[in-house]
Amino acid sequence: MNKLVILDRDGVINEDSDAYIKTVDEWIPIPGSIDAIARLSHAGFTVVVATNQSGIGRGYFDVATLDAMHDRLRALVKEQGGELGGIFYCPHGPDDGCDCRKPKSGLIDQIVTEYGDVTGVPLIGDSLRDLQAGIQRHCRPVLVLTGKGRKTLDKGLPAELGDVAVYDSLAAFVDHFLKE
Template sequence: TNQSGLARGYFDQAGLDAIHRTMAAHLEGAGAWLSGVFFCPHGPDDGCVCRKPLPGLIDQIVAEYGDVTGVPMVGDSLRDLEAGVARGCRPVLVLTGKGRRTLDKGLPETLGPVDVYDSLAGFVDQFLKDPS
């Protein structure tokens, strides 16, 4: 995730770590787990390579886990989808958050086919039934 709030001083690393721990605890309570959390701590004007839509975060994931070609890249913004497509991920748009606005603006053909779900939960339910 892009977490420019760190660079802008809206929250600190300890606060973000607490959010990640809470998220992991909720997932563990449901029988799931996180293998890792990848985020860009930079602001929009910092010129880093890890801020989406650049694929630097995806590159970090590839370095840690291997090829991500065909793996779903789920997001609610065009920049999420662009970062994933740059490394061969399958774009999945969820309509929660900024997703509805993203869809309403129109998706560029450069993304190829994009799967669209009403929510992350809707995507997860379908993915668990059929991960292909």
């Protein structure tokens, strides 16, 4: 199996906001998430991010601002002695008809192109669309209860997702995963 872990961003790594994360100052890591990424990295896993960023398409922020957020994320992980792999994002709005906006699998396909087969690779998200994007490419769906995760769980998970592991946070998932 590919030593890869795929993470959604907003609500998994950093706090989410219904008003969008529009500035570097609004990009606030969830406690324990940066350390969790660093621990995966130390254990030999490549950690990549697959994130919908329709705020770009909606004109709320630009690519330079998104890059600054991701530079901050990389720097924080590096401070913990870890490394972050690729960050794949969809800049489109929900009505743009693209192939990369989750729940479509375009972002996962980009990860496959760069890193190889993702069958069985954990994909950690806080929304149904994260899990749906991963399941199309045979990723192992993992729901965290941070961000929109609690609301997602309360709505019920569809049977086609199969067995979805549920954890309180990315840090709790990593604690369990690294013991496997």
